[in-house]
Amino acid sequence: MTTKLTQLLNIKYPIIQAPMFLVSNVAMVTEAMKSGIAGCIPALNYRTLDELRAAIKTLHANQVEGGAFGFNLIVNKSNLKYKEQLKVICEEGCDFIITSLGSPEETIIQAHKVGIKVFCDVVDLKFAKKVEHLGADAVIAVNNQAGGHRGDKSPEVLIKELVAHCSIPIISAGGVGCKADVDKMLSYGAEGVSVGSPFIASIEADVTDEYKQACVDYGAEDIVMTERISGTPCTVINTPYVQKIGTKQTWLESVLNKNKKLKKWVKMVRFSIGMNAAKNAATKATYKTVWVAGPSIENTTEILPTKDIINRLIN
Template sequence: MATKLTKLLHIKYPIIQAPMFLVSNVSMVTEAMKGGIAGCIPALNYRTLDELRAALKQLKSNKVEGGSFGFNLIVNKSNLKYKEQLRVICEEGCDFIITSLGSPEETINQAHQVGIKVFCDVVDLKFAQKVEALGADAVIAVNNEAGGHRGNLSPEMLIKELVAHCKIPIISAGGVGTKADIDKMLSYGAEGVSVGSPFIASLEAGVTDEYKQACIDYGEKDIVVTERISGTPCTVINTPYVQKIGTKQTWLESVLNKHKKLKKWVKMIRFSIGMRATEKAATQATYKTVWVAGPSIEHTHEILPVKMIIEKLVN
């Protein structure tokens, strides 16, 4: 399964264990590296810079041949910690950074100075060409089957369009739960895949057993898109609580989001409220169950170690 991604990150299989808010942790990424793939953690999973630095040091000491690790940065103004997180990551070092929701220019410039590769989330050709021009090492093509913040295009349409017009590697994100799915994405021209939801129900994931069990009990048909988490459409499991609160923004948010000067602050407030809600649902037993996941939970049937999930994906 050698591809440009395996060569770029020196990994055995062309798979990135996707960064998942609250879910991803050092244990998961360590097992990912042992399994011959790359693992990634959102920097926002750490409340303080000291905790982020400690995680970087631990992963460096845990690194094995054939594995790779990185961190995800939200690079827009909603993440007030962004610049300091980037500084710490560049000081300690990792193999790659994945940028989301903003311009990656500053990240690319600083990361490349210390030998860190930068992959950028994109949902269309226009943004892919922008980040390629800025010097990105690869793009993460987020399609309409992704979990969390997803794109609008199908995997086939998005991958083929990017492959036809971009020179850097295309890594597909969304719609992968089996080996057949990986083969399909590679057949479209992708150099690898980013896989998240199948790893939620892992022994190492840092979330409640209720969240993990939900990924077993619910399936593809139970995934809905909500505007109530971050202000940007996000996929969640359609639990009774989600049905109760609805998936559309409030009428007040709708009005304020049309105001040129206020919409930035409205989004920041919604992002803060939504993140607190998902954190409670992921880490505590609560009836307010807002569980982020993608359609690929359709293939999750039991809670397994990360090692076995990787084996199922590659065999």
């Protein structure tokens, strides 16, 4: 399956195991590389820079021909660790960086100095053209079937629009749970796909069995949007607890978000609260859980090793 993505990363199959907060880890990415795809981990999954550096060294040691690894960076001002994380990643090296939620300009400049590719999350043509102008190597087209913070356009509409107006490769993110989904995205013109939610229910994932089992028990129709985690609409499983607390931000949050002077600080506080809430949901089994996932859990029928989930995507 040769595409521009496989050529960019020297991988066998045009698939990126998407970075997922608190879910992705070295074990998952190692299995991804062994299976001939690329794996990515959010830098924020590591509390300290030393832990991040150690993870990169381990992934280099585990890397095999036909596989690749990278890291995801939140590049807006709410992530106070961003610049230090970027420095460590550039010092230790990896195959690619995926940027999210902000301008990738500094990341592109620093990463390209050391030969690291940069792919940028976008939800529309406007931002795709911006990152292309800044020198991005590819765009991650986040559609309305993605898990977490998703876009508004369908995979077909978004991919075809970006392919028609951009000269860099388009990688589709969202709505992929099996081989037929991969083929569909490639038929629209994508050079590869980014797949996240199906890997939550993997043996290697660092989350509770309850979270994994929820991805088995619930399906695409059980995914809803909530503003209660980060302040930005995010997809979650519609558990009884989510139904109880609702999915809209509180009256106070709504008022504060409209205040130009306070908006930035409110977002930073909301981001911090949301990160802690997501961590508790992923690592503690209580009835007060908000589990992030996308519609592609529809194909998840049991908890499996990462390599078996990848096999479902390529065969």
